[in-house]
Amino acid sequence: MKKKVFVAxxxxxxxxxxxxxxPAAWPAPSLRETGLYADWDTKTVDAxxxxxxxxxxxxxxxAVKTRWMELPPGTFIDAANPDAWxxxxxxxxxxxFTFSRRAETRLIEHxxxxxxxxxxxxxxxxTEALLAPERGIARSVVIRGTVRHGIPSRSDCRSCHxxxxxxxxxxxxxxxxxDRDPNAPHAExxxxxxxxxxxxxxxxxxxxxxxxxxxxxxxxxxxxxxTRAALGYLHGNCSYCHTRTGELASLKFSLQYPxxxxxxxxxxxxxxxGHISKYVPSMWDAPGERVRPSDPDRSVLAFRMGSRNPVxxxxxxxxxxxxxxxxxxIRKWIAEETGSxxxxxxxxxx
Amino acid sequence: xxLKVSGVWWKxxxxxxxAFALAxxxxxxxxxxxxxxxxxxxxxxxxxxxxxxxxGCTDCHTPHKMGPNGPEPDxxxxxxxxxxxxxxxxxxxPSGPWIGSTAAMLTAFAGPWGISYTQNLTPDPETGVAxxxxxxxxxxxxxxxxxxxxxxxxxxxMPWPVFRNLTDEDLKSIFAYLQTIxxxxxxxxxPVIAEMK
Numbered sequence: 230m231k232k233k234v235f236v237a238x239x240x241x242x243x244x245x246x247x248x249x250x251x252p253a254a255w256p257a258p259s260l261r262e263t264g265l266y267a268d269w270d271t272k273t274v275d276a277x278x279x280x281x282x283x284x285x286x287x288x289x290x291x292a293v294k295t296r297w298m299e300l301p302p303g304t305f306i307d308a309a310n311p312d313a314w315x316x317x318x319x320x321x322x323x324x325x326f327t328f329s330r331r332a333e334t335r336l337i338e339h340x341x342x343x344x345x346x347x348x349x350x351x352x353x354x355x356t357e358a359l360l361a362p363e364r365g366i367a368r369s370v371v372i373r374g375t376v377r378h379g380i381p382s383r384s385d386c387r388s389c390h391x392x393x394x395x396x397x398x399x400x401x402x403x404x405x406x407x408d409r410d411p412n413a414p415h416a417e418x419x420x421x422x423x424x425x426x427x428x429x430x431x432x433x434x435x436x437x438x439x440x441x442x443x444x445x446x447x448x449x450x451x452x453x454x455x456t457r458a459a460l461g462y463l464h465g466n467c468s469y470c471h472t473r474t475g476e477l478a479s480l481k482f483s484l485q486y487p488x489x490x491x492x493x494x495x496x497x498x499x500x501x502x503g504h505i506s507k508y509v510p511s512m513w514d515a516p517g518e519r520v521r522p523s524d525p526d527r528s529v530l531a532f533r534m535g536s537r538n539p540v541x542x543x544x545x546x547x548x549x550x551x552x553x554x555x556x557x558x559i560r561k562w563i564a565e566e567t568g569s570x571x572x573x574x575x576x577x578x579x
Numbered sequence: 580x581x582l583k584v585s586g587v588w589w590k591x592x593x594x595x596x597x598a599f600a601l602a603x604x605x606x607x608x609x610x611x612x613x614x615x616x617x618x619x620x621x622x623x624x625x626x627x628x629x630x631x632x633x634x635g636c637t638d639c640h641t642p643h644k645m646g647p648n649g650p651e652p653d654x655x656x657x658x659x660x661x662x663x664x665x666x667x668x669x670x671x672x673p674s675g676p677w678i679g680s681t682a683a684m685l686t687a688f689a690g691p692w693g694i695s696y697t698q699n700l701t702p703d704p705e706t707g708v709a710x711x712x713x714x715x716x717x718x719x720x721x722x723x724x725x726x727x728x729x730x731x732x733x734x735x736x737m738p739w740p741v742f743r744n745l746t747d748e749d750l751k752s753i754f755a756y757l758q759t760i761x762x763x764x765x766x767x768x769x770p771v772i773a774e775m776k
Contacts, residue, residue, distance in 0.1 A: 388729040470729055477727065479713045507711065511769050540769045545731045 256347035260334050260358035263349075265297065265323050278323070279434075280423045283399030284409040284416065285465030288552040290372050293327040295420075298400060300434060309437035311402040311447075311488040313394035313474075322397060326378070331355050332370040333380050337390065337397070344396055346386035376549050385546050393468065393475035393485070402426065402438070402488050403464060408446040412458040413465075414555045442488060449486055449495075459562035460486055462555050463497050466544065480507075482519065501530060502567060508533070510541060522568025525560035534559060618748065620755060627756025630749055631658075639697045639736070642684040650685065659707075659763035661686035661696035670694060679736075688736055693773040695734040699765045702758045706766045709757035717754045718747060734770055 257263050267275040278297040286294065301319035308314050320339040326332045331351040338345045349358035350366060365382035372378050390396050407427040410416065427445025429435040451457035468485035470477050473496065483496035501520035506529035509516045521527040533543035535556045618626065640658045643650040656662065670680050670689030679690035686697045702710040708717065712727060719728020724739045733739055
């Protein structure tokens, strides 16, 4: 089926010691000035940078992503709240997106005033990556056919990273677990030298985790591989907005898998089944449940995941192609594991 | 339904959008006026009433009907947006320099971006902005130009790039006022966003 690209017309107690050096002016005009690479010409990444890979990666239309982070010397991450890690000032993250070639490398930096965002667009020859405009680049590298990647605006950066207390989506308690989910959609092998929660704790870079997480291997409590992968995917792809504690908490619609307190049912069940969606697909004759047990065709969550019409698609930003593998997983989960008469309250208890 | 738009159209839209945004950013660069003293709820509502009625919100968000002196706002439908019951035929094709059109009730607009319908701003809890958004979400919506502050982009002709220059106090006052008007249940149809070729 021909894929369509739509666009909208108009726009788009933590230790402070050892604060890392920061660029004199934010943002630096080119990626080579951000300190990611020890040798730009050979694209050799600075050995001090920490490589990581979340177990439930965010879907970006099939982009190959490479991620690094940096903590200022002598600092650590405060994980006392396992759902909202506190990063020291000076923390920086880089994420490279590659389709047929490198498209962009994003940079996030934690400052005393808050988080700063920038992204650098690679040229065709991949010899230079310059700061992208604040408004982003609507049509960047070809993804497939006529569909092109969109480099986000700074507003888009804020939309995804500031919707919940956990500012970094892929660097968290669940995402870095040493117990990685082999059935996660688009699961990536742990990269060479890549850290896990366990190694970060051992190195003293993550401190204060609650005792029940001290082994560094938290896992979604699920009786089947499908449920585990589905809840993980929703956590990794949706919970940056859909949380109990963020700006959209008033929706009472959370897809986060939390570790702060025990629960009978994970929020992805508790806040979806039996809850009527405010959004009504235009071709539906009546409002529907966010998740209708055993019925993916009448579950708004599955409908919106499967749409890339900008009016209805979820997530609303950052993707122009449906994640078919994930939609199949979520539909299977809804069909087989949300409405079983044998499922008892508390089955997913942790 | 979707509209197909040629590259030429999109270049025009991009130029218009850039000009619009640059103008608004130049306004944004000016120093903000001093924040007013802490207002009571009643004072916020009063200021919101003043702002909403001075800024022309009703021009697009209140359906118009024909009166003895031409189109006039239908006060029974104050700020309730494009009416769900009003089904419109496809808009006329653009002709020459005329790239946009509007429906007679002044709540539906077509242009290179697609077709947009003005939102229901009333405090109806199911279908109205003032009834289903939080104050924070409303402020973010205007600041970022995205539904509920973090969703899809808001379409033209909503002049959010200008309104984003309002102070937090003014935006909160507008929201406070909108929460006091008559709630009207009206589920505005989804917009149609043009396909970029």
